[in-house]
Amino acid sequence: MNPAVRAARVALSLLLPLAAAPAAAQLSVNDDRPAMVRAAVEGVISSVTPPSGPSAGPVFTVLEGLVAVDATGADVVKPGGQPGTAADLVVGARVAVVLAEGATAPPLAARTVFVFAQPPQALLAGTVDSVEVEARTFHLLGLTVHVTDRTAWGGPRTAPALDGIEDLKPGDPVTASVTNVDGKITAFRVLVLSPAPQPMERFRGVVEEIGTSSWKIALADGSVRQVTVNAETRIVGDPVVGDTVEVVGHADSAGGFLAQLIAKVPEAPPELTRIRGVVRSIDRTEWTIATESTGASTVVVKVDAGTRIVGDPRVGDTVEVLAVRDASGALLAKVIAKVDLGPPSDVVFTGVVKSILPGLWTIGDVRVMVTPMTRILGEPRVGDTVRCTGKRMPGTGMVAAALIEKLTGSAATL
Structure with missing residues (x-):
């Protein structure tokens, strides 16, 4: 066997255990004999200093200049065991160095330098x-x-x-x-590699057309945008034509727009209108509410199958109404709740009729609620003196009349 090849194999057998051992590993033996370790260095040449004289060899470093090796007088062995020269010690070459005995100070003296083959x-x-x-x-x-x-x-x-x-x-x-x-x-x-993520775009519009492979979305500026959909497009909220949707996607390879998500935008909750007043009339499709204690202002609210009636309110009762505007702009009652004002008190008084309005009379200085249940005797008119029997409605300043009878020549008392 070629002596150089044999030497290279010996050097590698010495260096491989060093390369495999952790840096902090402890060498232990099972007897008292000292451990024999061949001094060696292995790495990639990071710099080369030319010889300083005719009899000197080059000094090279590994580990980016941290470890210096003096190759003066060292044998250089190329890949395949061929003899080499100092010219083979170039930056980037991977080498294994068997150090000379007693090499303990930098630059470390080399005995043999093996240059490994490195394919380009x-x-x-x-x-x-x-x-x-x-x-x-x-x-x-x-x-x-x-x-x-x-x-x-x-x-x-x-x-x-x-x-x-x-x-x-x-x-x-x-x-x-x-x-x-x-x-x-x-x-x-x-x-x-993972493909670069596509830049995503988000916009909002109204669904104008729904197809099997594309949708048309009308934008706020009046333009219409066509988006492609496929099996990976997520449709959220079951949008239909006319719904407002949020669209998220990116440009596709054909130059179009591929939707990753089409989500129906929930409608904003309608604005509630709150009304408090006295019920003036009750009809199958609408109620009339006097919104002031004087009864001078009334509001008509629609009712439908979705209107919730709480407390069985009747004409003359004070109610709280929660309503929204429908498509026509009219008030649609969502809740009509009777307001408990406490038990009414009985009252009897006389006075001059000052005004007669549908459902509301003024007798003296008292405002009187008149309902279909009120008995009216003597056909009183404005200017007539009447006696009113009824119940005072706490919190309203009004009297709900049970009986109004025409008199003559009496002053109002209460």
Whole structure:
């Protein structure tokens, strides 16, 4: 066996345990004999200082200049065990150095320097142009890249497993670590990258048309935008034509817009109008409410099957009304609730009729609620003196009349 090759193998057998051991590992033996460790250095040359004289050799460093080695008088062994020279000690070369005995101070004296073979390597990054599975090649950056059974494959964790060139597709973004094998660019590692996220766009509009593969959305500026939908488009809220929707998506490869999400925008809750007053009339489709204690202002509210009636209010009762505006602008009552004002008190008084309005009389200075249940005797008119029997309605300043009878010549008392 070539002595240089034998020496290289010996050196490697000494260096490999050092490379495999953790930096902080403790060397232990099971007897009292001292451990024998060959002094050595392994690494990539980061700088070379030429010889300082005819009999001196170059001084090179590894670990980016932190460890210096003096190659004066050292044997240099090239890959394959061929004898080398100081000219083979160049920046970037990977070397294993067996140090001379007693080399304890920098620069460390070398006895033998083994130069390892390093195949030229490069990294290509780009988008795959085409894939030729049978030829076991793909095109990247206009270059033909070969793969072998030893090519390692990888891809995004969330993507399907990438086991070989059969899984590679045109358009995939990749990085390929390559080397020169027999004059061919050959990949020893191919990584498929996650595609760059598309810039997302969001807009709001009214659904004008719904198709199987596209929707039309009318925007606030009057324009209409067509968006593409597919199996991955999320439709939220079951929007229909006429609904306002929020659309989120991005440009597609055809130059259109692909919707990722179309969500119906919930309608804003209607503004509630609150009314408090006395019921003047009750009809099947509407109620009339006197909104002031004087009864001078009335409001008509519509009622429908959705109106909630609380407390069985009747004409003359004070109620609280919650209403909204319908499409025509009219007030539609959502709730009509009777207000409990406490028990009314009985009252009898006489006075001159000052005014007669539908449902409301003024007798003296007292405002009197007149309902279909009120008995009226003698056909009193404005200016007549009457006696009123009824109940005082707390909190209203009014009297609900049970009986009004015409008199003559009496003054109002209460």
